[in-house]
Amino acid sequence: MRRVLAFATSTLLFAGGPAAAQIEDLTKSMGLGDKTQLGSEKVASGLKEALKISTGNAVGLTGKADGYFMNEAIKILMPQKLASVEKGLRAVGYGPQIDEFVLSMNRSAEKAAPAAKEIFWGAIKEMSFDDARKILGGGDTAATEYFKEKTTGKLTEAFRPVVEKSMDEVGVTRQYNALVGQAQSLPFVKVPSLDLNQYVVGKALDGLFLTIASEERKIRKDPAARVTALLKEVFAK
DSSP, X not given: OHHHHHHHHHXXXXXXXXXHHHHHHHHHHTTOHHHHTTOHHHHHHHHHHHHHHHHHHHHHHHSSTTTTTTOTTTOXXXXXXXXXXXXXXXXXXXXXXXXXXXXXXXXXXXXXXXXXXXXXXXXXXXXXXXXXHHHHHSOTTHHHHHHHHHHHHHHHHHHHHHHHHHHHHTTHHHHHHHHHHHHHTSTTOOOOOOOHHHHHHHHHHHHHHHHHHHHHHHHHHOGGXXXXXXXXXXXXX
């Protein structure tokens, strides 16, 4: 509990001025006065450093070869609405082509992920007092929820052209069209319409935020994840 409150307190101190004084009173009343002795500037720096590290780690983990494909928690699979199409194609020997298509979607997401870093860091700089209060009242992934709210639109805009270009380069669109053509030749198989680019972008963002949440929990709860002296000082019990 102290670690969670320390994280939230550091967020509010980032606002400075009267807000910082209010939080100092709050932390003292809860027995956390020692934390404020670090100084609001240092605690704010610790917060920003924590958020930069957690988002940087998440981008690093996803934005590399097999970052999505070999992580079962975020691997992009065939769209659920194409489940019957996948079943029909695998039944007539198109399993390898489907597997290659799935790999290609994940490769596109992996190429898009690095574009997220600067967007996340921009959101850190723009954090307001109201944003900080939400984090104070939130749980172990409150900062991740903040990023979802503040960056999803910008990330979608940044990811879509990268995904579209990558999917053309690695042949996702061509492979998908070929699979759809084969499926349409099968009896009793109806192929629904699908915005493939939108699907891959959406799943790429889902996986990225899931990874950020995991990294946020580590910094909140695991001393080994506090890899700098400042983080160790700010997030100590």
